[in-house]
Amino acid sequence: MSEILVENVTHHFDAVLAVSDLSFRVERGEIVALVGRTGAGKSTAFNMIMGALKPDQGVVRVAGHDPFANSKALRGLIGVSFQNDRLLPWLTARGNIEFGLRILGVPAAERRKRADSWLEQTKLDGAGDLYPHQLSGGMRQRVSLARALAIDPSIVLLDESFSQLDHVTSKTLREDFGALARRLGKTCLLITHRIDDAVEMADRILVLAPPAHVVMEARPRAAGASPKSLQESIERALGGEDGAAEGTERTLAGGRPALVARGRVA
Amino acid sequence: MTDAIPAGAAEKREAGKSASQLSTWLAAGAPTLVVIAVILGVMEVASWYTPSYVMPSVSSIGGALWRLMTLDLHHVLTTLLRLAIAMTFAIAVGTALGCIMGMFRPIQPYLRSLVIIDAGIPALSWMLIAVFWFRDPEIRIFFILSVIIIPFYALNVHDAIRALPKDWVEAIGTFRPSLFQIFYLLILPHIVPYILMTTRSIIGYAMRMVIFAELIGAAIGIGSAMGLAQGAFEMNVVLAWTVLLVILNLVFQQAIGLIEARVLRYRPEATIR
Structure with missing residues (x-):
């Protein structure tokens, strides 16, 4: 059974089509x-998986449950980490990591x-008693990730979790x-607009074009996959700097995702 | 190479720090001291040319103040006890109302309207109403203070909840907390600074209100004692009570400042240059 299942999901915001027949599994x-x-609809998809939004049509299942x-x-x-750390300022780093555990009633x-174990695993030894404003951006994001992982979730959702950090820290x-x-x-499901984040971290990359639907799928860890050429392919699929890609437009014309790369991407 | 720290350097640094702190405090307090000295000087000069029931001498006021502190302390303690009880009740009820307004949307417009109407009723009206409604002076004073102070807490706590960052609510929501957990773990710590800020703002006002309430309906307390002094044309006693009230207000402000420093120690100090 897939941990995350999104099947033929469509969603509108008033008259605007935000998600169009989106399907994927994790x-x-x-x-x-x-x-x-x-604007590709990543956040809309993310919110539906989180259970914050009910799709107009289609099925969303997370660990077999309807999240909405x-x-x-x-x-x-589920453990979730966001683009900004969203740490509570009145709690220390340790207090923030403990937060989810308090909600779950852990003694x-x-x-x-x-x-303490998560402080160590996320390389935050010695920072447990510091408040968020005393931590650097990278350290705060580490605390946020530790908070998500501390409850020992089977699924971790990362919404642009590395996007606000500088290149080296990220x-x-x-x-x-x-x-x-x-x-x-x-x-893990990582939502990102940064191709390098996806290529370096993911086993599988799904490229979304607006209104949210998959226009390309790639496996960066497959034998022979070249990160550089994969990155270029994704950039082409995303449409460079000024709008939808030619490739994307072509695939949309047929109404189905056609620009699909599985395994080795040349 | 190891950096050697000269013997006694740490002590010297600490002594320098203490001296610097002392000079900072003196610099901050100097303008207040100057203003107090000028006021006392003007009062003393005025006392030379006016009858004692208009402006008594500074030494006479000082003597009266000493008598109040030694012989009439029960008035002070009674007033402080009344204030403490009413403030505690108003904080509890006002915070509860603010939380209900913030957490239960359907009730919010009705409750907020009620609180705003209450806030619009003049304190004097409540005092007169209390005289008609209640015979017991303690209940009168408690009622007057409560109905006057509760709206401040209710509205400020409600505004605090409205200002709760959506990001935090979303982040906490990912753990699927119960409504009680949201209140206890998120809302309550968030509203604490607002409660302290409200207390700091209204403590002087609440003190004045308790004095008024005592003036019109109590046989003991600072307000009552001031009424008696006024009736006996003892201007030095009235001014001594006034001085004491100003001192009490400064003590309250200092105490709240210390509580804030302790409870809100997580907040970074912003420096505007």
Whole structure:
């Protein structure tokens, strides 16, 4: 059973079509990136998976549950990290990491133990007693990721989690997080507009074009896949700097995604 | 190479820091001291040319103040107790009303209208109403203070909840908390600065209100004692009480400042240059 299932999902905001027949799956232990330009419908798809938005048509299932109708069933199953860290300013780094555990009713001693372990795993040793304003942007994002992981979720959703950081910090963080997620066997869905984030982290990349639908699928970790050429292909699919790609337009003309690259992308 | 720290350098640095802090405090307090000195000087000069029931001498006021502090302390303690009870009740009820307005949208327009109507009723009206409604002076004073103070907390707490960042609510929502957990873990810590700010703003006003309420309906308390002094043309006693009230207000402000420094220690200090 897929951990995340999105099947023939369509959604409108008033008269505007935001998601058009979007379908994809994320299997257990897989890291999948949804890549798209601003306005491609990534966030709409993300909100539907989070259970914050009910699709007009189609099916969304997360760990077998309908996230909108049965939101409470996902308690403790999903960890989420956002573009901005969203840390609570009155809690220390440790307090923020413990936050989800408090909601799940984990006893104080166990919370502390787990938070300390996550501080260590996310390379935040010694920062546990610092408040968010005393931490750097990269450290705050590490705390945010640790908060998401501390509840030991089976699914981790990352909404542009590395996008606001500088290039070096972002690279280090996604390398660390990618390794951690693989080691722990987490299912991850990364929403991003940054191709390098997706290429470096994901097992599979789904390129979205507006209104949200998949126009390209790629596996950067497949044998022989070249990150550079893959990046160029995705850029072409995303349409360069000034609008929809020729390739994207071609695929849309037929109404179905045709620009699909599986395995090796030349 | 190791950087050697000269013996006694740390002590010297600490001493320098303390001296610097002292000079900062003196610099901050100097204008207040100057203003107080000028006021006292004007009062003293005025006392030379006017009867004592218009402007008594500074030494006479000082003597009266000493007597109040030593012989009439029960008036002060009674007033402070009344204030403390009414403030505690108003904080609890006002915060609860603000939270209900912020968390339960369908009730919000009705409750907010009620609170705004309450806020619009003059304090004097409440005092007169209380005289008609309640015989017991303690209940009168409690009622007057409560109905006057509650709207401040209710409206400020409601505004605090409205200002709650949507990002935080979303982030916390990912853990699927119960409504009680949202209140306890998110809303309550968020509204604490607003409650402290409201307390800081209204403590002086609340003190004045309790004095008025005591003046019209109590046999004990600062307001009552001031009424008696006024009736006996003891201007020095009236001014001594006034001085004491100003001192009490400064003490309250300082105490709230200390609580803020402790409770809100997570907030960075912004420096505007």
